[in-house]
Each structure stands twice: as structure tokens, then as C-alpha cells.
Amino acid sequence: MKKALLIIFLLCVSIVANAQNSSLLPVPQQVSVGNGRFRLSSTFTVAVKADPGDSILYFAVNRAFQTLNRRTALYFGQQRITAKDASDTCSLIIRVKQKKEAIPGGDESYTLTVTPQNIYLEASATAGALHGLETLLQLVQHDKEGFFLPAVSIQDSPRFVWRGLMIDVARHFIPVDVIERNIDAMAAVKINVLHLHLSDDEGFRIESKLFPELQKKGSYDEYFTQAQIKQLIIYARQRGIIIVPEFDMPGHITGFLAGYPNLSSNPGQTYQPGPRFAFGDKQMGLMDIMKMINSYPTPSFDPSKESTYVFIDKFLGEMAVLFPSPYIHIGADENNGVSWRNNPDIVAFMQKNNLADTHALQAYFVKRVQQILTKHHKRTLGWEELLSKDLPKDVAVQVWTDGTKMNEAARLGHSVIVSKGFYLDLFMPAYTHYQNDLLVGNLPDSVASKILGGEAAQWAEAVDKDNIETQIWPRAAAVAERLWSPYTVNNVDDMYRRLFVISNQLDEIGVQHISNYERGLRRLTNGADMASLKTLTDVLTPLKGYKKLFAKMTSPKSMSYQTAPLTAISDIVFVDSEVKRQFRAAVKSYLDKSNDADATSITTQLKKWLDHRTAMEPMINKGLLDNNINENSKKLYAVAMIGLDAIKLLQNKEKPSADWLKQRLDALDQMKKVYGEVELAIIPEIRALVNQRMDAEPASYPIF
């Protein structure tokens, strides 16, 4: 009898623990839930059995220990963990076989075992231990008795070796502290590559000692010094991350040309860093813009002159010493060839060398640069446009727009990094990245063996240092899971549940995604109470795709996005609304089960949306909030009314009349009119209440 009770007890514990440890993100390879809980107290101690010279490991252990100390406020008696702390009686025992830093392709596996008495973390190499520490921190939970970790046994290693985040620091400069916070966040979700897009038309963002005019004339004084880069590289290494630099060429080089105009294929001009096109004062449509992209004589390096390669050799040689990364990224994207075709010297060079067209000339250029990098002991990486039949096999290809290039490049024997489907600057919800069709399923071995992994990409036309964290986090964590966890981990609702848990953990370690959103709201309300505004903005999301960017770039004022004030609602809100996701879950559940609890929570939320208008109207009348906010606030009020009507029908188990339905659906259609480049995120859920049926979300949204 006692035994039976015990079994039932253990079963319950196991179920509870199961529910509780499932907020891990990314989901580990194998998780076996154990029985009981490891209780954290001030007597918690840590021992490390490893190479005493593994300074990265000790740094990471102390960092995790302090994070735990701060989260629990337990005032641990142990203060700093050193090689002297190796006792078998410690609460947490960490064993690392080999001091070996993180490098894509290195051993990143670890096992983590939590029992009610102890925690054991084991890894063959330093990199795995760092990941295990992050998993350990994600396991910490709280109940009435205090903080604990559920008993569990985890065996973990990544699906892909290259899990990256690209940050464009050229369009808007993103300073050191913001990059550091991104690195902290990356480490928390096991992203191991930070790809810095360091040069573009809009700016050159790194100090060159050999060519100081680069930063002097190309950066408006906003660039990383070499001392800063060295420290950033160390900061990243200490968190298991490598920094891969990108110097975009032969196009996207106005940043280079500001300092060294003679490198240009359009000779005899001077250059100032800035957007590629001057749109002028008239409002332009999408077609005008596409036409311009393909026909504008954007300057490129002159590939016909030997002096170009002398420069590239010296410059990349300097950078190859500065960056320990095995790869250097040379961009090679979006070179339309117009400026080459316009230059008679270059045309003559093509004829002399039997280069049939500018694509062949670009292939020639890439090959020359690849030879230079090989000489400097670096492998070459570039965007998909550098792919050609003759491309040396050791060049890795980053796919960003044409998904078929993934298989093509792999078939040709190139390593592949996938960024198509991972463009964070398109303002798409996390689930679309999570369900990226290039990687969501099982890949044939022949392809899989060539896929290094992928990279979330944050281009910076429409973000600056004050809102970039809100754009990247927590969304990039969904990409991190796609790249780390088995492809069978694929439940969108569960991903979103965990995504907002990790978001709070990132907030705790200092990432500014929530703080910057809230600061943005305080700015908009000018010190007045912001509760009602937040009720509104919590369900507003930026216009998807390039529409938001083009709205600014093509405005009649010909505004440069580099000096535009990114302080409007559309600049500060999250791309994924947590409130929308919670509301969606409740609506889904209610349409499924018709239970009262869901009906109550839905009604409460709808009333909150209705009520926000009461608090907001006087603020608008005082001129505290602008018309875009007013129009969106009116929308939210109207939508909440429709929702309340709809849920009443559902509660009465009535089917709507055709008239009723048409009226509501028409009203919802009218909500498509956009004010201030934001959308009301909860319209699909209101529509579901009206239709009494939840439609699946679209797999993707139009980019233009």
C-alpha cells in the first residue's frame, strides 16, 4: 500500500516536473524527467574538475553562479569559484575533459543530471560546458518553498554547427554595449556565431591602421576601434561565440570609397557614405524602386585594376590578423554590374580576359579575393550571388533570397549557411522563421552534410541602437531553436510559450528589449500615465515586409533613414505580441472545448481593450498622443466590441445570422487601413470568434 502511494506520488512529481522543465529553449536532444527537486539554498556550492588553465570555463562558471545568486538572492556563501574548488561534496559538480574553445564544428555536447541531492554537468570540451550552464539556468524555478531545479537528465548536442546572428552595424552604427548585450542573449540560447556586417554604402565601421581614411571619411565618427574589436572578440569567446566579420564587396562599397575614391569603378568622383539611391522628393512605388535597384550605376570596386587587389590584399590581411575567425565574409551581393558596363576600361578588360558578362567578371573578382584570403589563412564566405560553376569549393555560400540555391550550392560541394527565411528586419512573426521550409523537415544526407547551419539577419536601415534589441529579441531565439533542436521539435504554440519565458530571462540578464519598448512608451506619453497606451501598443505590430522601410525612404521629404528619428510606435513595438499569443491560445482552446474559464479570460481581455479607450481619450484631447495612436486606439475599441458580441453568441451556443456575420467581417476588413505603419495583431483571433472557427496562420506573408 505504501509502495503504491509512493509510485502515485512519484508519478505526480514526474508529471509536474515534466510540465515545469519544458521551458527550455532550445529544446535539448534528449530529456528524461526524474523524481524530486534539487532545492537551492545559501549553502549551494560549485566544484570544477577541469584544466585549471581553462580561463574561459572558470569565467563562465562564475558568471552563471552570479546569475543564479542574483536571481535567487540567496547570498551564496561561496564567492568566487577557482581551481581550488574541486571537492566531491559540492552541490554542483562540473567535469570538463578538454580545454577547447567554441568553434563551429567543435564538440558542443554536454550532459546535465539533476537529482534532489546534486547537479552534475559533464562535457568533453569547454564549449559544451558553457551550453550546459545555460541549460542549468533555464531549469531554475520557484515555488512557495523557494527556488529549485526539477530532477532531470539531459543529453544534448546541436543539429547544426553554425548558429548565427548577423547584425548590420553599417546602416546604423550599433555600439559596443549593445553588441555585448546581444552576445549575452545569444549565449543564453546557444547561438555561436556573431556575423558583423561592418561595411556598406551607408558606413564603414571599423578602424584600419593601414587605411585610416576608411574610418575617418566613411563613418561620421561612428566605428569600432581595433581595441574595441579585440575586446568584443574576447567578450564573445568568453561566451562561446566567434565573431565573423563581413566586408561587403565588390558592391555596397560607398563606405570604402568615401576614404579611397580611386578604388571605384566610376572614376573621378567623390563619395559620402549614405543610402545607395537618392529617391528625390517624389513618392515612389515598389516598381520604381525595383527598377532603380537593377539600373542604378551604384559604384563598385574596379575589378580590372591590379591596384584594387593590392588594396584588398593589404586591407583583408590587416583584418585577418585582427579577427581569429576561420572565415571572412566578403558579401558579394547585389552587384548589378551597371557601373562596370558603363566603364570602357572595364569593358575592355572583360573582352581581353574572355569574360562574357558582368557575372563572369564578378566570378573573376571573387576568385581573386578568395586567393587573397587563402594566403591569409582564411576561408571565404559570401552571399548567394557569389555562387558560380567555377567558384572554389572551399567557399561557403550564405543563401538569402533564392531557396533553390541551398541544394544547388550543396550539390556543387559548398558549405551552406541559410538566411533565407531568417530575415528579422522583415518584421515577420517568429513562427514564420521557426517554420522555415528550408530547414523544418528532415534533409537528405547528401544535402545535410553540407549545411553548416543558418543565421538570423538583422539589417539596420530601420533600426538603431535604441530599438534593435526589441527587434532581435526574443524572436532570434526561435531561429536558435530551429538550428539547435531536432527538426521534430516543431510545435508553434509551445515555442511561443517558451519564447516569452526566455524573453523575461533575457530581460533579467540585462538585454534591453523590454526596457527600450517601455522607454519608447514613456517618451510618447511625455511622463503621463502610460497604462492605457501600453494596453494598445501591446497588440500593435509593425507593418510586415519592406513596406515600413519604403514608407520612410520614399516619403516626399526624401528623409535619410540614417538620421530619421526611430521613435514612432512602429519603431518601438515588438514584432511578436505576447498578449496576442495568449489571447490566441485562449480563443483556440475555447473554440475547441467551450469551457467557462477560457470564456472568462477572453471576455476580461476584450473588456480591457474596450476600457483602454476611456483612459486614452482625454490624453488625446490634451494633445498628448498623436493621430496615429488615436486611430489605432479607435480600431482596438471597435474590435473589442465585435469580440464581445461574438463571444456572447458562442456562450449562448448560437450560430450567427448571415447578416450579423457579414456586418462584422466587413468591419474587420475595414481595419486593414494602416495608421502609423502598425497593424492590430489580434484581428485574426477576433475573426475566429466571429467565424466560430480558428483558421491556420499563413506560412508566410508578402514581403512587398
Add this chain to the structure above:
Amino acid sequence: MKKALLIIFLLCVSIVANAQNSSLLPVPQQVSVGNGRFRLSSTFTVAVKADPGDSILYFAVNRAFQTLNRRTALYFGQQRITAKDASDTCSLIIRVKQKKEAIPGGDESYTLTVTPQNIYLEASATAGALHGLETLLQLVQHDKEGFFLPAVSIQDSPRFVWRGLMIDVARHFIPVDVIERNIDAMAAVKINVLHLHLSDDEGFRIESKLFPELQKKGSYDEYFTQAQIKQLIIYARQRGIIIVPEFDMPGHITGFLAGYPNLSSNPGQTYQPGPRFAFGDKQMGLMDIMKMINSYPTPSFDPSKESTYVFIDKFLGEMAVLFPSPYIHIGADENNGVSWRNNPDIVAFMQKNNLADTHALQAYFVKRVQQILTKHHKRTLGWEELLSKDLPKDVAVQVWTDGTKMNEAARLGHSVIVSKGFYLDLFMPAYTHYQNDLLVGNLPDSVASKILGGEAAQWAEAVDKDNIETQIWPRAAAVAERLWSPYTVNNVDDMYRRLFVISNQLDEIGVQHISNYERGLRRLTNGADMASLKTLTDVLTPLKGYKKLFAKMTSPKSMSYQTAPLTAISDIVFVDSEVKRQFRAAVKSYLDKSNDADATSITTQLKKWLDHRTAMEPMINKGLLDNNINENSKKLYAVAMIGLDAIKLLQNKEKPSADWLKQRLDALDQMKKVYGEVELAIIPEIRALVNQRMDAEPASYPIF
């Protein structure tokens, strides 16, 4: 008739404008309110008539322009202001006679004239123009028609030339980004000196190329590289601020000794950076601590060995090149002489040199160091303990504990910097610093001529990078006004009103004081709704004086404050509660005028406090919030009940019975029991409601 109406209209405008431009902080020397408003629009343009090589001026102008662009979101047509922008038709015309950087004692005056058509900013030197730009930004306001500046004419210059903020980066290391944000905030309130306390027992925080063991063994890897310091110096210069480094000696030097133990007066030992005293595991009282401070053989430099001065010469020589500051601060505080008296060699040295006691020996040491600094073209600055009859006259004295030293040092011919009364780490409300009795009145000319100014001081035993901004800001702005504005500017209520306006402006430019407080609350609620907790913590303030620090330092756990998790309520709340100040203003006004509006706002606030308990109790029952929060929450509830009783009597114009009064006052007295090292800030105001009389606030509070 028309003319009369016009006059009445202008009069009204003038009164409105007067009320509106008064949120300037610090208050300028002279303000004449004009008629009308200058409207900001996207056509706003700026011209600069100045030395085209004045890069600091152009940087500041562009920075202010972007702040304005971001605050107003007007998308100014002009994008970057260069020497080419010098047209007389621009909206804002800036004239600077001489390119001249900020240096204490330089010309900092400016005039700022706003008319409905134009804004004119004029200054003799760059430093004044930078101040004028900050004043201009503080003038920006908003109404139904948009953003504007009221017409006004301002002539301004500071009362004192040295307006400083000292940040202790030794006890807890404060990294570059936090220092940069503090510099931004300092510039906003015209503080012109950043004093960095770079070494102490707990750490050595700057890279030395000559003595690398200093940072290697003295910092736990947390220090500024020379490259970082160079960039910080530039960052500060661009904002009109100089950085004065402090290297504390001959005491407070465990940070030095970790790397170079032979410099010690206690020879033959090894040292690890850490708190001066080991308190052991027993709870110690104040007297025990004071006894220890006076009797503990804390290590000092050995002043009897020539090798000590050889080291200091080389080290300060290196720092003198690194820091352009005309002064170097050598500390010289709290050397109790015990370790000197314990060392027979040092005693013999004293006898040989006719040095009567350790004070004389310290005077000898200081003189030697002053000679070294003179050789390196620097003036010496130190804490008041370095004052002695023979102290060379060019040594400046920073008074921190004994107010009489201000006059004494001035009489002896020394320049004086006042920090007594400006210690931010004592958790005293801003008004006590604002009313600092050393500086609040008119000073006799003989003394005034020697007072350089003052410094707010933020020691870092109990703050780290995550809460230091909340401790410093906005409080340091009250010190800034005391040091800049005429002494006749002295209204505490008005200071507080403006302090919270500036607080929002600092938030807007990125200072993290509000964000870090709110992040701290999110951490405590673990993602749950934090509205009720915030209602409580908005009126909780840290225990005043050293009690909070000692509570940690003397805890039975012998916790080192360097690794203590500073995440409790007492660590994250503001020292000055804005809600308390608003409530106080309402209570004061109501007791004065008995008007219904005040009664309503008081009652609303009291009910909000009452209601917070309803939302909080279930969270506490779930174990989400700890017992200290629970006890303080119960207090707030009880106090709100008393307040509601009291205001009912007042509204009924009843005098309280003796019984009623005794019961309530006793209950309020019982609120003195402290939970979690925080106080309920609104007890004096509740007491005022009960007593039907508002008592003046104490001029100061006990430190121990």
C-alpha cells in the same frame, strides 16, 4: 480697444510661458520671459557661426539636433550640421567666439534668446555653447498644436567652476557604457567634472602598461584598458566634461598590493583585493565597526622606503600622460597609522626625520607625492585628511566629513571642493543635499574665492552596474543646481517638481535609472503582473545612512558586498519617491487651503494604496513575493487606512479626540520596524493628516 486686448493677451501668454519654462534645472542666472512661442516643425534648421575646426561644438550641435529630432519625431529636413550651414535665415543660429574646451575655471557663460521667429544661442567659448544647447533642450514643450519653445531670454553662467560627480569604480567595477550614460546625464545638468575613484582595497581598475600586475592581480579582470580610458576621456570632452582620476594612497591600497606586495607597510604578506576588514561570522554593532576602523592594521604604502616613491613616480607619470586633467587626486583618506606604528623600520624612519607622529609622516608622504605630481605638470587634490599646516598651497582639498575644514583649508590658501553633504551613497533624500548648509547661503568673499565647487559622491559598496544609475539619478541633479545656480534659488518643493521632469528627460536620452528599477521589479515578480508591487515600491525608500550597508557587511553569513546579489527591494528602489513628493504637495496644499480637489486626489491615492493589497495577497500566497515585501505591503495597507480615517475628520472639519490621536500615532510609530532595509516614505505625510498639521522635514538624518 484692440490694443488693450492685445496687451491682455500678451500678459496671459507671458504668465503661461513663465509657468512653463520654469522646469529648467539648474535654474539659470537670469531668465526674462518673452511673448509667444517658437514652433518646431520639420523645416527647423540650424546654422553655426564659429571656428569651423571646433569639432566638439559641431558634435554637440548635431547631438542636440538629433535629440530634438527624436523627441519631436518631426523628421527635420536638414540632416547633419556642418561648417557649411551658416545662413542667417536658419531657425536656430549659434554663435561661438572662440574654440575653447571646457576646463574648470574657463568661460562657461552663454545667452539664449527665443523669439516666435528664431532662436539665438551665443557664447564666448565652446563650453558655454554646450550648456546653452542643454538649456535649449530643456525648454522644449508640447501642447495640442505640437512642440514649441516659449519666448525667453536667458543669461547664464555658473556659481562654481567645479561641479563634480565622483563614481567609485573600485568597490564594484562600473563598466564603460554605464560611465558613458552618467556622462550624458551630467552634461544635461551642467556637471563638468567626473571624478573616478580608480583604486581601493577592493580593486584596482585601470590598466598600467608599466606595472601590469596591478590590473592582473588587483581587478578580478574588471578594469578599464587604457584604450577604453582614452575613449572615455574623448566621450566626456565632447560633452564638456573632464575626467579627474583618483589613485587612493597611502591607505586604501590593497588593490595596488595584490600585484606589488613589496610596497606594503606590512611586509612579507600577500594580498587579495577585498573589503578592508574581515568581520567574521558574528553580527557586529556600530561600535565594533568604528573600533575596527581605528585599530585595524590596514596596509598602507611604506613611506620610509625610497623604492615606494620610485614606484609612485613611474606609476603617476604614466597616468599623468594618460589623463589630460590638470589635477590628479591622491585620496589620502582614512589612514589610521596603525600599520606604520607596528613596523619598526617605519618607526625608526620617523625618529630619524623628526616626524612626531603618523600624521606628520602622512604629511611627509603627501608632500613627496605632490612633488612628484608637480614634476609631471599636475596639481594635487586629496581628501581633507591630507590637510596639514605645511601642505603646499597649490594642493586642493576635498572636504567630506568635517565641515569646519572648508573654512580652515580656504584660510590656509587651498582651493576647496565640498563633498560633505553630497554623499549619495548615504541614501538621503535630494533635499538634504540641496540644502547643504556649507553652500546654501551666501559665502564671505574670502572663503568664496577659494571654493572651487563641490562633488556629489557615489561610493560603491552597495551599488553595482545594474543599480548605480537609480542611486545617482535624478538625485545628483539637485547637487548640480546647488553648484550652478545662485544660492537664492532655494525652494525645495520647486526643486522636486523640476527634478522629476529632468528625470524623464534623462530616461529619454538613455539613462537607465527608471529602466533598471522596473527591470528589478520584473525580476521580483518573475514575469507576473507587477502593477501592485510597483504601487508599493514607488513609496519605499532604502534605509538611510550606513545601516543598509552594515546590515550586509555584518550579517552572520559574512557576506562580501562585492559578490552580494544587489537585487532586493532596498537595492532597486529610488531614494526619492516621486509619489511621496506629489502626495506631500497635495497634503500640504489641503492642510493650507482645505480645497476639494486636493481632498479628492489624496483620497484617490490612499485608496490605491489600500487596493494594492488585494492584488498582492494572492501573489504572496503563491510564494511569488517574499516576506519582506509582504510585511511592507501590510504596512502600506495599514497606513492607508489611517490616512482615510484622518482625511474624513478633516473633511468634516472635526478635531481628533485625544484617544483617536494616540491610537493612530502609536500605530504609525510601530511602522518604524524595518523589513528588508526599506522605509515607507509616506509616513510623515500620513502623520500630517492625523495631526492636521504638516511638520517641516528634518534638515538631516542620522548617518548611523
